[in-house]
Amino acid sequence: MILVTGGAGFIGANFILDWLTQSDEVVINLDKLTYAGNLNNLSSLNNDDRHLFVHADINERDILEQVLQKHKPRAVLHFAAESHVDRSIHGPAAFIETNVNGTFSLLESVRAYWQALPEQEKNAFRFLHVSTDEVYGSLEANDPPFTETTAYAPNSPYSASKAASDHLVRAYHHTYGLPTLTTNCSNNYGPLHFPEKLIPLVITNARAGKVLPIYGDGSQVRDWLYVSDHCAAIRRVLEAGQPGATYNIGGWNEKTNLNVVHSICDLLDELQPKVAGNYRDQIRHVKDRPGHDKRYAIDARKIERELGWKPAESFETGLRKTVSWYLDNDAWTAQVLSGEYQNWVALQYHVQ
Numbered sequence: 191m192i193l194v195t196g197g198a199g200f201i202g203a204n205f206i207l208d209w210l211t212q213s214d215e216v217v218i219n220l221d222k223l224t225y226a227g228n229l230n231n232l233s234s235l236n237n238d239d240r241h242l243f244v245h246a247d248i249n250e251r252d253i254l255e256q257v258l259q260k261h262k263p264r265a266v267l268h269f270a271a272e273s274h275v276d277r278s279i280h281g282p283a284a285f286i287e288t289n290v291n292g293t294f295s296l297l298e299s300v301r302a303y304w305q306a307l308p309e310q311e312k313n314a315f316r317f318l319h320v321s322t323d324e325v326y327g328s329l330e331a332n333d334p335p336f337t338e339t340t341a342y343a344p345n346s347p348y349s350a351s352k353a354a355s356d357h358l359v360r361a362y363h364h365t366y367g368l369p370t371l372t373t374n375c376s377n378n379y380g381p382l383h384f385p386e387k388l389i390p391l392v393i394t395n396a397r398a399g400k401v402l403p404i405y406g407d408g409s410q411v412r413d414w415l416y417v418s419d420h421c422a423a424i425r426r427v428l429e430a431g432q433p434g435a436t437y438n439i440g441g442w443n444e445k446t447n448l449n450v451v452h453s454i455c456d457l458l459d460e461l462q463p464k465v466a467g468n469y470r471d472q473i474r475h476v477k478d479r480p481g482h483d484k485r486y487a488i489d490a491r492k493i494e495r496e497l498g499w500k501p502a503e504s505f506e507t508g509l510r511k512t513v514s515w516y517l518d519n520d521a522w523t524a525q526v527l528s529g530e531y532q533n534w535v536a537l538q539y540h541v542q
């Protein structure tokens with residue numbers, strides 16, 4: 191049995207769905223169901239007793255302790271987080287509460303549970319912390335990509351809170367010997383992605399005939415990884431990663447934001463052409479995000495060399511799958527776009 195936190199969100203849900211196609215090992219999914227958590231992501235598991243859902247906050251130590259004692263997982267995979275950089279600029283407190291305090295409370299509960307395990311189970315236990323490349327800060331155009339030894343230099347409240355959580359995880363390994371694993375991954379994209387993030391936002395806005403907003407000139411560079419490749423990397427790290435180690439995960443797909451938006455528009459022109467004109471006509475440049483990092487790039491050679499992981503999808507194949515998924519899943523998008531998302535759209539509008 192494994193315990194996943196944040197399994198109703200984008201990557202966590204993809205991870206659980208992937209996991210249960212490859213294994214019958216039961217997953218306990220502990221999630222607070224914030225605006226980003228959506229049990230519809232897991233509706234295909236409604237009658238599947240390999241998925242147990244616990245509605246809780248990772249700050250609720252009593253619930254965490256009960257869940258650990260009752261189910262005795264062999265591993266905890268920690269996805270739960272506040273994850274959107276723009277939201278962290280408007281309201282950083284929630285990021286400290288979940289990403290820093292929440293990770294601390296989870297580590298404390300897990301440490302107590304782990305320390306009481308019999309020796310053999312104690313050695314086999316793993317705490318896998320899912321983190322981001324944004325902790326390394328921003329690169330100039332000619333800098334080499336981030337490696338596992340690049341110094342941390344987070345620039346947004348989001349990345350600072352993730353950096354703090356990475357440091358806590360590191361400290362729990364060095365201080366208490368907790369067998370931790372940390373992964374730092376680049377930008378993910380794929381099915382079930384909440385449409386506040388660039389790729390799903392552009393797909394849904396384009397199809398609704400709305401403006402496609404590009405921050406500044408769109409020259410910011412990000413590395414992109416298809417979400418199922420990230421899930422496969424996490425499974426591999428859980429299986430064979432060295433306790434205490436960190437692994438960078440990336441797709442070797444550096445793209446400017448403008449380039450990503452153009453690729454989406456061109457795919458939509460092919461798969462769902464407009465009656466008149468093309469989707470690129472909807473692009474508008476808007477005021478840049480404060481402190482916007484210029485470039486992220488990941489050197490993923492360590493996980494490739496030591497654990498034999500490589501991404502299966504290129505950006506072109508992954509993006510085609512993603513756009514097709516959104517074209518086939520209007521009901522999912524409609525449900526997500528109602529509710530809390532509208533408050534966020536209103537806030538953004540107000541702030542600009």
Ligand code: NAD
Pocket residue numbers: 195196197198199200201202220221222223224225226227228246247248249268269270271272273274287288292320321322323352374375376377378379384
């Ligand atoms: P997401 O925002 O889609 O999902 C986060 C999930 O965590 C939601 O289900 C939410 O309900 C849950 N959650 C939030 N606060 C909680 C709390 N206090 N207690 C319990 N559950 C809580 O995020 P995502 O994009 O799926 O990211 C998952 C993890 O991967 C995060 O840790 C993120 O930092 C990391 N990551 C994301 C990316 C990316 O491109 N999305 C890249 C690298 C790393």
